[in-house]
Amino acid sequence: MRQIFKTHPWVPPKELPETQELFRKYGVPGSIRPGHLLKGKGEPSKLYLITRGAAAYYVADRYKSHPSVLSLLIPGCSACDLSVITGDRVNVTTRAIGPCEVLIMQPHVLTDLMKNNSEFAAKEAxxxxxxxxxxxxxxxxxxxxxxxxxxxxxxxxxxxxYEVPISDTVWNRIPLDLTNEQYGAVVNLTRVSVSRIFSDWISKDLLYKSGRNVYVKAKLFENIYDWWTD
Incomplete structure (x- = not known):
């Protein structure tokens, strides 16, 4: 899966335990409806920790009719920390892709700890x-x-x-329910292309769908190159 770095593509690593503890101590719970904004492009910094559901960084592409997803944020991931740390605004839109629950924290809580704790600052960087x-x-x-x-x-x-073990003997349910359009936004494909690929895998008994639930067999992942493990 990985071609350059140790980090996996598309889904960023979950926050440090120390950072998650800050959110639990100082954060305010919030609920975001599907499709609604957490933060618009260029808005002043706000810090979010996803606790349930998922959100995404969307990049508006002036040359395409549909937006592209820069990163998919699942529970344990935070949003908007880069703009908080650098002090610069970032031209992405953070939007819930389904019912989403978050902890909202004032930016200075993170930056104050980084200023006062050099060890934590190095880990956070x-x-x-x-x-x-x-x-x-x-x-x-x-x-x-x-x-x-x-x-x-x-x-x-x-x-x-999502830390789901991949079974060789039973169908594996993908833990996040996405539409074909949302799949396409992540991997730079159209909804029609995603549907065509899924149909091909269904015909080969590698995948089946029940509504928006997707199930796959481990055989689908055979011979995936990963430079870190190969």
Whole structure:
């Protein structure tokens, strides 16, 4: 799955335990409806920790009719920390992709701890770097891999990041329910292309769908190249 870095593409690593503890101590719970904004592009910084559901960084592409997902944020991931740490605004839109629950924290809580604790600051800087590596891995995958290869790698990344063991004997349910359009936004495909690939896998008994629930066999992931483990 990985071609350059140790970090997996598309789904960034979950926050450090120390950072998650800050959110639990100082964060305010919030609920975001499907499709609604957590933060618009260029808005002042806010910090979010996803506790349930999922959100995504969307990049508006002036040359395409549909938006592209830069990163997919699942429970344990935070949003908007890069703009908080650098002090610069970032031109992405953070939006819930389904019912989403978050903890909302004032930005200074994170930056104050970084100023007062150099050990934590170094760990947080390394963590934010790994999150950017995730975005770079995703862009490399979307530019260099064939459509079906991108999609099957993304399905495996979801299982890995949700810490779901991949069974060789039973169907494996993908833990995040996405529409074909949302799958396409992540791996740079149209809804029609995703549907066509899924139909091909269904005909080969590698995948089946029940509504938005997707189930796959481990055989779908055979011979996926991963430079870190191969």
């Amino acid at each position: 390394a963590h934010v770097t790994r999150k950017q590596e995730c975005s770079l891995e995703a862009m490399v995958a979307n530019f260099t891999l064939e459509p079906a290869e991108r999609l099957r790698r993304f399905l495996k990344v979801l299982l890995i990041n």
